[in-house]
Amino acid sequence: MVSERKKKPFRWHVLVFLAPAVIVYTMIMILPLAETLRFSFFQRDTTTQVVSFVGFENYIKLFFDPYWVEPFLNSLWNNCYFFMIHMLVQNPIGILIAALLSMVHLPGKKLYRTAIFMPTLLSFVVVGFVWKLMLSPLWGVSKGLMKSVGLGSWYLPFLGKEETALTTLSLISVWQFIGIPMMLIYAALLSIPDEVIEAAECDGVTGISQFFKIKLVLILPTIGIISILTFVGNFNAFDLIYTTQGPLAGPNFSTDLLGTILYRTFYGQQLQPGDPNMGAAIATVMFFIILTGVAIYLFFIQRKLTRYEM
Template identity: 85%
Template sequence: MGGKPQKKPFPWHIPVFLAPAVLIYTLVMILPLAETLRLSFFQRDAVSQATSYVGFANYARLFFDPFWGGPFFNALGNNLYFFVIHMLVQNPIGILIAALLSMTHLPGKKFYRTAIFLPTLLSFVVVGFVWKLMLSPLWGVSKDMMSSVGLGHLFMPFLGKEETALTTLSLISVWQFVGIPMMLIYAALLSIPDEVIEAAECDGVTGLSQFFKIKLPLILPTVGIISILTFVGNFNAFDLIYTTQGPLAGPNFSTDLLGTILYRTFYGQQTQPGDPNMGAAIATVMFFIILAGVAVYLFVIQRKLTRYEM
């Protein structure tokens, strides 16, 4: 006679182990995000200091009021440019360096790997201050270094001109963080089974042809992860701009990013009083921009990469 199947006891150890992480994540991420969203639906009167619910009025001002919309869309365009520079310069260079470091008989690989990754560990303040000194027309060494190789006539105040400031800062950021895609791609290349490489060599696929036909398709998921990390990091960028150009993101707001306009709006700057409600609206828009980018990667790009792997 078969008895009733015994009911499995509830696995209490799972919520017990998850509770600390969930609690910390809720306190650090969920509650501040909810409070930011709540703040964006209110406005405080400058005279009476009374707070009133205004719905989506702050977002309407942000998008359609010239006083807010002009600086916001300028910062958004600069952020997109900042991201494109990293995608077109940082990540390809990182892949190239990783491919070179993965060569079997390359001497000094450990030294090169450490030297290239080292700037990633430096503080934004140190990086910004050092590059600002180097590029200074008054006491910087860049002019003499360019003159020593016959390029002195190309020197200009790169951080002081609207046409070159943002590009210069983008390349400084590339220099600092190129070690991250390099290390991720390097690890992905090392994880490719030796049997696959040996089979390709037996078929006569070597050199650049082997990299583009065999290795690159196998590391595409890692390339996708690097791309989304670059997107999230660039749309949260603030420190380097603040360190080198100040909160006004000069010259003439040409290096203004969403992070710097959020800082000025929330806390105020010089004659501009702080407006936490408009700052919360900008922060919420930034959150949804990043969320949209991550969603596109997870539900569109990653699925295609997974099918490609299979």
């Protein structure tokens, strides 16, 4: 006769330990997100101040009204460009620096590691104002420094020209945050077992070929995580643009990102009154853009990355 299995008691202590984190996360993340989504389906009449339900009208205006669609698409393109600069400059250079720092006999690598990571600890406001002062054509030091190395003819008001402003700000952001991919890749490289490296050396795989054939393959999951973190961070960018170029993201909106157009729409700027409902619609679109990018990575890219036990 088979004895009946005793039901396992419900572990109430699990709920007790999880409850504080769930409550805090719900209050600061879930509820504001739900309220933003709800807010985007309403509109306030500018004359009577009456709030009425309009459904998807705010989204239709955002994507089809010429008054909204042109600045929105401009900021979306600028955001994509901002992200691509980071992907093509920041992450490859971060991998290169991490590979150099992982060399056993490199002198002073602790100093280099600390110096490169230091800008990451600075606030956006400090970085923005410092670089704005340095690149100023009136009192900045960049013009004199470029002249001293024979590049004076290449000097431009980098933040004052539409053609160069966004690229300049992208490179400033790269300079500030290159320490993050460097440290993550550096940690991944150090976690590779010595036995794997020794086996590769016994097979005659050394130097650069060892990095590309052995180490790079083993750290691909870490590179994937860095890429998605870069995507999320860049599509939430706001502080650096606001600090250096102001809420109008000049010159002539050439540095306008989704974050700055959201700020101007929600709070208003100069003669433009604030429209919180349209701002909520833009914030919701931003959320779904980021969610789509993360979902593509998790369900289509991450699954194809082979993870090796190290």
